[in-house]
Amino acid sequence: MPPGEAQVEIPDPDVVRAVFGSQxxxxxxxxxxxATRGIEWGLMGPRETPRLWERHLFNCAAxxxxxxxxxxxxxxxxxxxxxxLVLAIGRPDLKVSLIEPLQRRVTFLQLAVExxxxxxxxxxxxxxxxxxxxxxGFDVVTSRAVGALxxxxxxxxxxxxxxxxxxxxxxxxxxxAAEVEKADKELRKARLSAEIVSVRADAxxxxxxxxxxxxxx
Numbered sequence: 001m002p003p004g005e006a007q008v009e010i011p012d013p014d015v016v017r018a019v020f021g022s023q024x025x026x027x028x029x030x031x032x033x034x035a036t037r038g039i040e041w042g043l044m045g046p047r048e049t050p051r052l053w054e055r056h057l058f059n060c061a062a063x064x065x066x067x068x069x070x071x072x073x074x075x076x077x078x079x080x081x082x083x084x085l086v087l088a089i090g091r092p093d094l095k096v097s098l099i100e101p102l103q104r105r106v107t108f109l110q111l112a113v114e115x116x117x118x119x120x121x122x123x124x125x126x127x128x129x130x131x132x133x134x135x136x137g138f139d140v141v142t143s144r145a146v147g148a149l150x151x152x153x154x155x156x157x158x159x160x161x162x163x164x165x166x167x168x169x170x171x172x173x174x175x176x177a178a179e180v181e182k183a184d185k186e187l188r189k190a191r192l193s194a195e196i197v198s199v200r201a202d203a204x205x206x207x208x209x210x211x212x213x214x215x216x217x
Contacts, residue, residue: 137161
């Protein structure tokens with residue numbers, strides 16, 4: 001290992017197996033892509049590799065239990081595929097669309113999808129969320145580190161299917177409650193209910209804070 005190069009985190013294999021089951025080889029392959037090409041292309045910082053699993057992969061995987069079986073999912077501002085690719089790997093029943101405006105990231109996602117063998121249920125869409133006509137809409141729209149809720153409501157809501165049941169899941173940190181309060185006007189106008197949920201990929205992993213917005217409030 002060259003001097004100064006960060007060492008990739010080695011996760012507890014029992015936890016990886018418990019969270020991803022038969023998809024363990026696929027998530028490990030994705031972790032390798034993030035730790036190599038993801039850093040080379042500037043999508044991941046070198047300092048992120050020692051905490052790749054806990055801070056990123058398990059953090060995103062914690063959302064899996066919030067998704068209905070067989071749901072269609074749009075991941076807005078997908079970047080390196082977090083959380084979209086993690087959800088697609090961990091939940092083979094999902095159909096996932098990765099929406100990303102930057103061409104370099106789109107190319108990264110397209111290569112990753114192909115290498116991981118996910119072409120049959122994952123598509124990469126180049127553009128901004130507000131540029132797409134979702135047709136009937138998606139069951140779930142996800143986001144991570146994209147923007148404040150005041151902005152996300154406008155970007156994500158048009159992608160959610162009409163009627164009750166559609167939802168937006170935004171991964172947030174300690175600012176979740178403050179963001180919900182600040183976005184009160186936008187949420188009321190859009191008739192969205194907001195719930196702050198703490199979830200874990202496994203009892204042995206750190207909690208993830210998700211703001212869940214639902215139609216029909």
